[in-house]
Amino acid sequence: MKVLVADITGGNAISMQSGSGLYKLLYDAMSKSESVELDFSGVKHFASPFFNASIGLLLKDFSVDLLMEKITINNLPEFGLELVNEVIENAITYYESNDRSAKARQEIISKNTE
Amino acid sequence: MTDIHRIQVDIPSIRDNKSGYDYLIKLVDRLLKNPPGLNYEFRFDHCTVLDQNAIAVLGGLGRRLCLHTRSSSLRRRLYNVFFTQDELVWFDEASMSDTLIADLTDIGFLPFSRGEGRRISGVGYRSHLNFMEPSDIADYLNNDWLTEDLIRLAPEIREAVVSRIIEIFTNAYGHGVKEDSPLKLGITSCGQYFQKDKKLKLTVVDFGGGIIKNVKQYLHSKVPGLSDAAAMQWALKPGNSTKTDSLDENMPRGLGFKLLRQFIYTNNGNLSVYSNTCHASVDKSGFYKVTGIRPSFPGTIVTIEVNCDDAYYNHLRSNKKGKYF
Numbered sequence: 305m306k307v308l309v310a311d312i313t314g315g316n317a318i319s320m321q322s323g324s325g326l327y328k329l330l331y332d333a334m335s336k337s338e339s340v341e342l343d344f345s346g347v348k349h350f351a352s353p354f355f356n357a358s359i360g361l362l363l364k365d366f367s368v369d370l371l372m373e374k375i376t377i378n379n380l381p382e383f384g385l386e387l388v389n390e391v392i393e394n395a396i397t398y399y400e401s402n403d404r405s406a407k408a409r410q411e412i413i414s415k416n417t418e
Numbered sequence: 419m420t421d422i423h424r425i426q427v428d429i430p431s432i433r434d435n436k437s438g439y440d441y442l443i444k445l446v447d448r449l450l451k452n453p454p455g456l457n458y459e460f461r462f463d464h465c466t467v468l469d470q471n472a473i474a475v476l477g478g479l480g481r482r483l484c485l486h487t488r489s490s491s492l493r494r495r496l497y498n499v500f501f502t503q504d505e506l507v508w509f510d511e512a513s514m515s516d517t518l519i520a521d522l523t524d525i526g527f528l529p530f531s532r533g534e535g536r537r538i539s540g541v542g543y544r545s546h547l548n549f550m551e552p553s554d555i556a557d558y559l560n561n562d563w564l565t566e567d568l569i570r571l572a573p574e575i576r577e578a579v580v581s582r583i584i585e586i587f588t589n590a591y592g593h594g595v596k597e598d599s600p601l602k603l604g605i606t607s608c609g610q611y612f613q614k615d616k617k618l619k620l621t622v623v624d625f626g627g628g629i630i631k632n633v634k635q636y637l638h639s640k641v642p643g644l645s646d647a648a649a650m651q652w653a654l655k656p657g658n659s660t661k662t663d664s665l666d667e668n669m670p671r672g673l674g675f676k677l678l679r680q681f682i683y684t685n686n687g688n689l690s691v692y693s694n695t696c697h698a699s700v701d702k703s704g705f706y707k708v709t710g711i712r713p714s715f716p717g718t719i720v721t722i723e724v725n726c727d728d729a730y731y732n733h734l735r736s737n738k739k740g741k742y743f
Contacts, residue, residue, distance in 0.1 A: 318552040318584055349556040349581045352673040353588060360670045368742060377743050382734040383578035389740035390673060394657050398670035401657075 305333055310346035317350045317384075323357030330358065334366055334374055344380040350387050359388060360395035368396060424457040425449075429465050432472035434619060434721065439692060440711075442475045447713040449483060457506050458483055461513040468518070471721055473527050473543050474608035474621040478717075480507040480531070481545065481606070482625050525608065540568045541609040541618065555587045556580060568611055569618065575731045579724065582681040583620065585674045586720050590624045616727045617687075625717035629653045630694035636660040647708050650696040654679075654706045678722070679706060685730040688723040 307329055313322040326342075333340045362371060377388065427449070432438045449458070460476070468476070484506050509531045511519055522528040526542035541563055550558070559580045571579065590605050609620040626632075633649040644652070652658050659672035675691075682689040683704035691698040695714045701707045 314553060316553040316556040318556055318588070322553075348577045349560070349584060351552065351556075351581060351584045351588060352677060353552070353671075356670050356673070363670075364668065372742055375743075380743075381574050381577065382736065382738075383574075383581060385740050385743055386734075387581075387677070388743050390677065391670070392742045394673055395670040398657055402668070 305338055306341045306343060308346075309342055309344050313347055313354070315346060315348045317344070317347050317354040319351075320353040320357040323354040323361075326354075326358040327361050330362055330375070331365070334362065334370065337374070339374050339376070341376045341378060342380075343378050344384065345378075347380075347384075350380075350384045352387060352391060355388055355391040356395070360391045360398075363392065363395040363399055368392060423455065424459055425452065427458055427460045429460055429462050429468075429472075429476070431465050431467045432469060433467065434469040434471045434621075438469065438471060439690075439697075439719070442472060442719075443692065443711065443715045444713060446475065446479055446482075446715060449479065450716065458508065460507070460509045462510065462515075462518060463513045465518060466515065468522070470525075470608040470610040470619050471621040471719065473522070473525060474606045474623045475719060476509075477527065477530070477543060477545055477608070478606040478623040478625055480509070483507050525610070527608070540565050541611045541620075543608040544606065546605040546607065550587075550591070552584065552588055556584055559583055559587075563609065564618075569726050571726055572728050572731075575728055575734065578731065578734055579618075579726065582677060583722075585677055586620070586622050586722065589674045589720070590622050590626070590718065611726070616725060618724045618726050619721065620724075621719060621721040623717065623719050628694035628715065628717055629691075630696060632660045632662070646695045647710065650693070650698060650708050651706075654698055654708070675706070679704065682722060682724070684733060685725045687725055688721075690721045691718065693718040 307326070309317060309326065312325045312329075317323075330340060359371070359375075371392070377385070380388070427445070430441070432441055458480075460480075509528075511528065514522070519528065524542070526544070530543060530545060544563075560576070564576065564580060564583075566576070569576070587607075605622070605624045607620065607622045609618060611618050630646050630649045630653075633653050634644055637644055637649070637652070653660075654675045655672075656676040657670065657672045661667060661671065678689055679700050681687075682700050689700045692711065692715050694716075695710055695712065696708050697711050698706050698708045
């Protein structure tokens, strides 16, 4: 599936709201194990809230390896690519930390109920 | 006849340096401690220059003082136009030198303070009265502010610079947007472009309570007794966010300050953040350094100095693959 990102965002891929629009498309495709080509032609400006709410949020349910396997990114300028990589790194740290917290909480609950 | 409710405030020259910020923060603290219902006359008899940080803070302070008034009907009226001679806050042009009037007119501050509502083209002073959609901020920065006529950058570099500046504005709007309208937050910005040095200076001010206050509220139950410096360090750490937006709680955020730090470091610029009792700046190694300030500033002042020369952005033309994409 090819997604022209500008159809969702117009020229500015900035807000969490437009990121959510892209997230839904990506989530559906990845849930069906479909590949997605993201074409950023026509998008000029990028900010972290957009990528946090789209690609970053995907890492809650999918591994980064699967993301790299299923998603292809085209026509994204260098500074946009830098941002995507930062967002992914941040998301991995965030969800790993959440997992550790959840495990720690679970251990405490288990100990208390023994 | 002297009006006992009119407070005269004598403004000196204020530069974008430590003593300039010290003065501005003390002034804000002093005036906001006054009881409501007073009128303010800002005089400029001894002022020869105001840098962009001073203009942004004075504009935001003027709005804040107007909102400090007792009459809700007047307050509503002030939502549209204020700063005229008959109103609560008056910037006295008669006390200004011709040069200062010319400078403040060019930068758009005096047209605004006269209530003319005239928009200037290019870098200058803005008071952000309405909530701006992020996409509108980008269009505004690109089309009205960093105009191609003024700042000559390769298109892809201009887009990168605008994108990073957007992070500052989305941060400002996020500093309390859940509770307060942008009007109440008093977001103002002022930029100056120095053609000879190809340097852009931009200050964005909000009166949204401040980073430290927001972090302490957010972490209150998890980390009681957090020091101010630790709260500021927490806010600057990548991945940390007080989640002042309205979307999915369980979503990664908190990259704005890291992106700004990297951006400033790579183009050899400067970044300064004043909020509550702390000041953060990027040191020579590209890391944040936090120091204490007094008194507390009830919001956030972010100032960046950016080199607008294509030569500083060669890394954006490397076509190097990143770690993931």
